[in-house]
Amino acid sequence: MRVMAQVAMVMNLDKCIGCHTCSVTCKQTWTNREGVEYVWFNNVETKPGVGYPKRYEDQERWRGGWQLDARGRLKLRAGGRVKRLLNLFANPDLPDLDDYYEPATYDYDTLINAPAGPHTPVIRPKSAITGQDMAITWGANWEDDLGGAPEHAPADPNLAAMAEKVKLEFDKTFMFHLPRICEHCLNPACVAACPSGAMYKREEDGIVLVDQNRCRGWRMCVSSCPYKKVYVNHKTGKAEKCTFCFPRIEAGQPTVCAETCVGRLRYIGLILYDADAVLDAARAADPRDLLEAQRGVFLDPDDPAVVDAARASGISDDWIAAAQRSPIYRLAMRYRVALPLHPEYRTLPMVWYIPPLSPVLDAVTGVGADADDPDNVFHAITDLRIPLEYLASLFSAGDTEVVAGVLMKLSAMRAYMRARTVDGTVATDLLEPAGMAASDMEEMYRLLAIAKYDERYVVPAAHREDAAALAAQADGCSLDGDGGPGMSGFHPSGVTGRRGDGRLGLKLFIGKGTAS
């Protein structure tokens, strides 16, 4: 057993109101630069919907993630090593800019400099890529709140798995929002596909990063990520991705998306897992077994044997203590209400979701029943196949039993706590269908409903003895290049370039204060 720690996230989708605050703050922090105008490390999509980029979940088309070959071995869906190198000159599976969207800006000077006149001046959208006039015809969340859904949403790959008859009715029955960041998978296909070895998983916290100095722009990571969460910076020609805000995590703070989440629906904490068991778990023959296989990789931080093994693997006591308080472990393993997104991609993703109960409640209300009555909801969960099948295609490789079990728990928790607070009674009859003890039920309620900042985000800081190394990394920051994530503005682009003061500079040395 080789114990490793992973910083993981859970999002409670019932609370997501689709306000995009996470996306906007993330973009302001990480991708408000030329070259990544179209890039959203965090995006929020309306489901059902085609997603961003369009139809990214259709792996028949994009060939992301892993699959099992005839002999049951894990293989990148896009092909083996030789085949990938042969595709180096032109990647057949790379999404086009139009599969994302063409980013637009506005010629604001026209507004500011317009002479006084009888008419209000108007500005036209200009392509941020070409600078030419353009019509805005798509965006990262074009079908927000099901806008245009009858036209676009049938292209949602998750609907293909469902029965034909529901296809035109679903938009009347339910919708929900799905915030997505990089999954920082235990078995990351992007890392496996990177020909340069520039992408790596950090040993300490499992964050998946791109070494900007070693990336050579072969763009295999972009197509191999089944979640399409690695992007090409078209200015630098290098790959960029969600960093799990590692500078904040190292300081013991939550990510920007979590920190600014208005609905407080995000949870961050550690998971201890057995690194030696990862590949076997990803090899589970039936995709529906992948959820349980991944749970089997996670280790119970309260188990003394695990604690000993973690210490032997070099994990410090404060990190073990943080893992014991981890809200992620509680939601995924103890209450078992959090589920991975598309486990069938076999990457063992580490950003999990509590599936929304709202589609079921919407459906109950839709047929004129009282959604506050738990019996109605229980019956809906077992009878209404439409939202359930859809959620199952997202979160459990199509296994509706798993999703139904989670929704039962959430529904039982609501009814149980309503009885507790409104009627002052203990509804023990609700515990049995949920399969939970009364104490678990109340603890889960507390975590989901009223948990405070330090309960939602249990992030141990990076170690002080590492501080010198961390500071040294900040010195010669390789990300400060023109268009790079550092954007200090001092480093010339490429060989020569304009300095901050406008003079042409020749770069001779790398390091603090010597860029000139």
Place this chain on the structure above:
Amino acid sequence: MTVALWAVVPYIALTIFVVGHVWRWRVDQFGWTSRTSQVLESRLLRLGSPLFHLGAFAAIGGHVLGLLVPKTWTEAAGVDEHLYHLVSVSAGTVAGLMVVAGLALLLARRLTNPRIRRATTRADKVLFTVLAAVILLGMTATVGQNLLGGGYDYRATIAVWFRGVLTFHPDPGLMADVPLIFQAHALSAWLLAAIWPFTRLVHVWSAPIAYLWRPYVVYRRRTARPAPARPFEREGASRR
């Protein structure tokens, strides 16, 4: 003049080539990339790029055979002048056509697609001009002289001179009477070598062959041990 063109120019170009690469690697690994533009346009690239690259591999292989392998070696292997000429001209023409067609497609997308045009840097413009010149001059030499014309045995002059340059025994006199088209091709190639380290061509040296035997998932420690690594130093090998 002969000495300047065929003994001085090559060493100036080679010096810039070597020193330029060392300098670029030390200060600008962040800019060390193929600068892919496929995300902006992929239709023409998916045809042009493989044509260009595979054709270029064949052409480079042909040059190695023609310039670095002495005539006596191939003759000792039983390949007479006629057979060598037949193979080199036919394979060279096919490779050359692939390169020309690929470059034409890549240039077409760069010139006609506004997205790509905006993404083209000054270094790209210089590179594409020089590269096109080298290729067109080389094609003219191969097709004009060796396929349609009477043929020219460059292995008796150019190849001997080139090996002399590489072994630091240059004999510029060998190049004095070489046909003008071959002279122009050789000079343009030195120019290409001199600008090479300052363009996206550096991605050639990063051909990811090691991917074939690397473990799939790469793990790296956050902290560099024992002393913090300077940014351009390579990290330790991955482990799994």
